[in-house]
Amino acid sequence: MELQATVKKFPRTIGALDDIFEFLEQYCATHNLGSATAGTVCLAVEEIFTNMVKYNEATAPNIEIGVSLYEDRLEVRLVDAGVSEFDITHVPEVDTSQPLKNRRPGGLGLHLVKKIMDRVEYEYTDGTSKITMIKYLGN
Amino acid sequence: MFEARLEENNTLFLSGRLDASQTNKAASALSAIQESGVIDFSELEYISSAGIGVLLAAQRRLQDHGAKLKLTNMSAHIRDIFRYAGLDRVFEIE
Numbered sequence: 003m004e005l006q007a008t009v010k011k012f013p014r015t016i017g018a019l020d021d022i023f024e025f026l027e028q029y030c031a032t033h034n035l036g037s038a039t040a041g042t043v044c045l046a047v048e049e050i051f052t053n054m055v056k057y058n059e060a061t062a063p064n065i066e067i068g069v070s071l072y073e074d075r076l077e078v079r080l081v082d083a084g085v086s087e088f089d090i091t092h093v094p095e096v097d098t099s100q101p102l103k104n105r106r107p108g109g110l111g112l113h114l115v116k117k118i119m120d121r122v123e124y125e126y127t128d129g130t131s132k133i134t135m136i137k138y139l140g141n
Numbered sequence: 142m143f144e145a146r147l148e149e150n151n152t153l154f155l156s157g158r159l160d161a162s163q164t165n166k167a168a169s170a171l172s173a174i175q176e177s178g179v180i181d182f183s184e185l186e187y188i189s190s191a192g193i194g195v196l197l198a199a200q201r202r203l204q205d206h207g208a209k210l211k212l213t214n215m216s217a218h219i220r221d222i223f224r225y226a227g228l229d230r231v232f233e234i235e
Contacts, residue, residue, distance in 0.1 A: 016161050016162050017162060019160050019161060019162045020162070023158070023160075038218065041186075041187060041218060044187065045187070045189055045222070048160055048161060048189045048191075049189060049190060052161045052189075052191065098225075098226055098227025098228075099227055099230070100227075101230070101231070102197065102200060102201055102204065102231045103201075103204075105197070105231075110190040110193065110194070110226055111189070111190035111191075113225070113226065114189075114190055114222060114225055114226060117225040118222075118225070
């Protein structure tokens with residue numbers, strides 16, 4: 003059962019990060035989710051949001067971020083309209099065992115998202131990408 | 142808010158949030174380190190892959206000259222992020 007949901011649109015710019023963090027931290031504080039959960043959610047959202055800003059050739063000026071609290075979990079969604087399909091759940095894994103000289107830029111952010119969140123889902127419908135990240139409470 | 146200040150013994154103190162909007166500031170501060178140095182994380186609250194990328198670039202530059210960065214005083218959650226990224230093999234962390 004969904005207990006509380008909120009949605010807000012943010013401009014497609016890295017400069018929106020401060021407002022995004024404030025939005026997420028305020029939501030977590032209001033619902034007593036703790037600073038560790040707030041930090042995890044901020045990191046996951048930053049990684050996905052910055053990827054959307056950098057790589058999506060979008061037509062919409064804003065990216066929508068929604069947060070929903072359930073009895074057992076927190077769900078965070080990022081919705082980007084007017085974009086090409088790119089399923090982040092099928093991106094090859096980064097080999098974190100490689101020494102520095104063999105490491106290539108990119109992919110680390112998605113790798114971290116998969117590590118810190120319990121589930122990541124991707125949907126693409128009519129030119130709109132929706133990425134949902136789930137964190138079970140108490141984990 | 143992110144700040145970086147270089148103090149004695151080639152030690153760079155980071156504080157606040159090192160996110161994607163602060164990478165230029167972080168890169169500028171790290172460019173002042175030309176030999177082996179220490180990055181003190183005791184006042185750093187948050188780091189994302191963008192911030193980690195700046196540290197990796199600095200480590201790569203220094204390693205080309207036989208030098209390296211040592212990372213100290215990380216909080217438990219930032220240490221976890223480095224471990225998830227496999228960076229405990231790339232940096233000396235204490």
